[in-house]
Amino acid sequence: MKKLAALLCFCITPLLFAAEPTVEEIVKKSDELYRSKTSYAEMEMQIETADWKRTMRMKAWTEGMKKTFITILEPKKDAGIGTLKIDTKMWNYFPKINKVMQIPPSMMMGSWMGSDFTNDDLVKESTLMDDYTYKLIAGPDAAKYYIELTPKEKTATVWGRIVVVANKSDLLPVAQEFYDEKGTKVRLMTFSDVKVLGGKKIPAVMELRSLTKSGNKTTIIYKDIQFDVKLDPDTFTLRNLQKQR
């Protein structure tokens, strides 16, 4: 009888909460938006600053949250530049000078290839799930969830807090607001153009705006994305990094 009750409880609980998703679920969705067991994506990155403008085309492979491999296809002069991330280590490869450079932890918050994305953003060394504590907060729009994330004590980050805004309807993130340690809003990431890519409903456009450097904007447009593809076991190796030309 006792066993049955426990079993019943176990079965019913998810049903009870189905209408009201857990905060974890929303955060996890934000984290794994463009990832799965494995993924392959083709994307375009447009960088705009007061002084210059640049568009890059690149390919990216990921495996879980731990491994990432990115290679640039265009512009021609940057073709073959690659980035490999395994766990907490990250390397950039420059084919012209045939040099693999490991990015020191101190540079994780530095810009990736001149964009507004930090190295950390790109490889997700820290995940919202594991490295932040989160709680639901009230926001201006009733149709959206507002989740405030504060870094755990051990998390190495420059953000004082992050606010994730997600649709209540599909749990897809709409925006992420980044605040510095003094509580000033410094970055705003917005997600738009939701469509089905690789069998998953995801926002195809991700725009990152720096609020401290006026005119700085980086947009990532996903052209194609495939989830749970079979990857060459050599994908996430330094050898592969140097092979991409």
Next chain:
Amino acid sequence: MLIFKMAFRNLLRQRRRSLLTGLTMVIGFILFALTVGTLEGSWGTMVEIITRDHTGHAQIHRKGYLDRPSLYKNFADTPELYATLAKEPAVAAVTPRIRSAALAFVGMKTTGIELIGIDPERERAVTRLANKVRDGAFLPAAAAKQALIGRNVADVLKAPVGSELTLISQGADGSVANDLFTVAGILGDAKDASEQNRVYLHIADAQDYLTLDGKVHEIALLYHDRKKVEPATGRVGAAIAAAGFRDLSAESWMEVEPEFYRTMQADKKGGDIQMLIVLLIVAVGVLNTVLMAVLERTREYGVMAAIGTSPRRLFSLIVIETGMLALLSSLLGAFLASFALWYFAAIGVTYPEPVTVAGYSLTTLTADITPAAYYKPFLIIFLTALLVSMIPALRAARIKPVDALRSL
């Protein structure tokens, strides 16, 4: 006119005394001319060193570049801009440059460097960079992905001529600038600190490397006359503004190298004191001889007063006499000083120890033959002589004939 004739005769009457007084003035003149000449000369040498070493006499930048240099404060060096500069009569040569910083690698060694893109042929006409190549060769006229590196860079990276140099920097499009270059030559030696951490590339290579197609950060100008830098720079600035390059400005080397200029100004102040001391020596010498010459002739003036010469006339006579002597001495002094100045200008005197001013070392003391080396001593000698002669002249004018006749 009679008074001039009398004054002249007075000079000839006592030749030995006139000669002695004159000689003091001649020596004073030469001393003063040399002081002015060598002071101007050493400043001139310093200006020459600094302008021909790197800065040129003036530079053109985007407005505000000098206050806060930035990769993005660049401009297009269009043919129209060069044509505007070529029309300025003061401009002798121009050369465009690109400036940035980079990380240099050779093998496992690395160092930070100052990156400069130059047009080798034009650079030759403006600065003496090509003369500083100690090992290897200067950059060829056409871009060939070669680099000239400072001695210090070569030492730190252990990079002889022919090494493969890797440069990493930030491109103007935000990309990571990365490329390989071959070391063509090494600049300067251990003593010459000016090129220590610099790496020079062909401007076309540098533009390609930093994604700055057709853009430069500065244009260095060389004028025909280094003594007219300020007015020439003013005219160039007005000319480029009139030609429609409103976001550009021309700055003289004094603005490009303010630290060096301030040091030089401070040194000039020291030079003024030096001149004041020479002035005092010359003035005292002139005063002494003129005073003696007048006192010696108290009796003579007494006679003149006794026969009815007015005090005013007597006063004028003495002042004119000294003035004439000063004029003649100055002429002779100028003649002799020319030889001395020529010697200093052409040959100079080698310092036992080179003097270093703000990173630039001077090895010889040379003079500059400027109008100042002539008119300054002339004015000083002439005016001091006149001023100094007034004291004994006043004495003579006030003389009581009876006392004067009795005195000697």
